[in-house]
Amino acid sequence: MGYSCHSRLTLFVSQTDSNLRNQNSTEVMTKNDMIYNNCDEITKPGSWEFLSGCMVKMGSECGKEVFDKLMHGKINVTKHCCEKLVKMGESCHINMAKALIRTPEMRDVDAMQLLNKGKKMFDQCRRVK
Incomplete structure (x- = not known):
């Protein structure tokens, strides 16, 4: 998916989902980064x-x-x-x-x-x- 796509999707969901609309966007994007980085590290192959x-x-x-x-x-x-x-x-x-x-x-x-x-x-x- 890639980082930019992942982040855009997170931003879109946080702005359109009624359960997330009132959440602090900085906190949401911080969690987004943590999740992406964890997934990226887990799935990173060797050279x-x-x-x-x-x-x-x-x-x-x-x-x-x-x-x-x-x-x-x-x-x-x-x-x-x-x-x-x-x-x-x-x-x-x-x-x-x-x-x-x-x-x-x-x-x-x-x-x-x-x-x-x-x-x-x-x-x-x-x-x-």
Whole structure:
């Protein structure tokens, strides 16, 4: 969404919602900044160099499989791809999910829900023998 869009939306809601209209605008915008900064920090991925290395380790076939499971939940990740995911490492996996969250196509996705699904998937793959 971006900071300016987030702030404009907050300002619009605070001016049009009857429950918020009488709130102190400075306090509302201060809370807006705190929320945005917390979300930004939580979803900030690693460097592009780091992410590129992660993508190479995962490969395109397994990357697509993991993406499809994460986004659509329709397929299970194969043992082969689970092994690659675990070998790639949890840090790579979580940072790739964070990078995904920041794409325009994902603007309507709940970031925390996606990160939690990613963590759950990684933990399931870790248990695959």
